[in-house]
Amino acid sequence: MGKTVDGMSRAFAHLSDEAVVALIARSDEQALAELYDRFGRVAYGLALRILRDEALAEDAVQDAFLTAWRRADTFMPERAKASTWLLTLVHRRAVDLVRREERRRTEPIEAAGERAGEGPAEDAVWLRYERERVQAALSRLPDQQREALELAYYGGFTQSELAERLGQPVGTIKSRMFSGLGRLRELLAEPEPGERTWEPRPSTT
């Protein structure tokens, strides 16, 4: 995803995300800037989706990046993607904040996308591709599974709160989340319909 906004971080443009985090573990401030330039907008978009409040979303992003700064030495590149690590921190922080603030809502927020088009073209294309891919996979989930995943991940509801809200036993909610996430994993692993696929035949797994 290498993107740069100024000369400061240009030196890192060709590093993998994992290598950037390795530099952060050595207290390299420019590497932190690079990580922010790569993931700041995705992180903020996610936090805003959960928190519905620009100031709180910025707080969540700031806390998550500072946690990444402090904890980069615990990140193990051979074992996890840096993007998963960072966005997990962002998500955790946003969810903790929304539960504290009791501000969560589940309707889409229109204003969130207003400034979405500003990034460099390469970044926008990659993100649009990912967004469409994940949205398409989500749309193929059974409604109840999708609902459970969306309310949990974007709404910040715990499984017990979801059970109450949906009038179902906790075990049912748990199993919807488990099946939904497992199914989503399968769907995301499938070759793209309508795009070039591996020859000579699609994967059978």
Add this chain to the structure above:
Amino acid sequence: MGTEALHDLTAAYALDALDPQERREYEAHLARCERCRDELASLSDTATSLAYAVDPASPGPALRERILSSARAERPNVVPLRPRWAVPAAVTAVVAVAAAIALAVWATSLSDKLDRERSHASAQERIAAVLAAPGAHPYGVPNGGVLTVTPNGEAALVLRRLPAARKGMTYEAWVAESGTPRPAGTFEAAGDVTAVALAVPVPHGATVLVTQEKDGGSQVPEHMPFITVKTA
């Protein structure tokens, strides 16, 4: 909570859908359960993909500097030589960093697995060296995969869910600069992830191709490439 019940919390944990008490119990369990660490590794990637389904948005321009100046103020806190996964006790202690720690905990099990697979060590080490090389640049491969090229031109190709080649055929990689592509090694599909260290360097601006050729490979490509990745 019983052990079986704790296994069942993996998806909810990956989605951050546990309350603080359940979260602590699950993390304590995670430190002891290899099965859950493996499962969480995979489900965390899937859960995080949901972050990309949201429209990205630009925070206020001041946020970047705010983060950097706060980080600057904290700089002396980093102690990189601390043993990395001596953390299970700490897992329950600090909620704000729990995710980072948990990822490190489940990650240790993957390392154990790698250790058991030393028969592939030399090829894997070459690939790992490419992936970890300073300045290595990743190029996305359509349909899942990445070509990584170091500044010296050493390259590794990692493909996801590549099906087996047709009967009597093998996969072959090529490096094309101008004119005829050079053969860069044959390989077979290997389940979920196929990783190949290319046999010839990839110069700047070259294109990496993959075709299917008859068993044993070929000196010139005789079939149409189904992967084409142009480097910068």
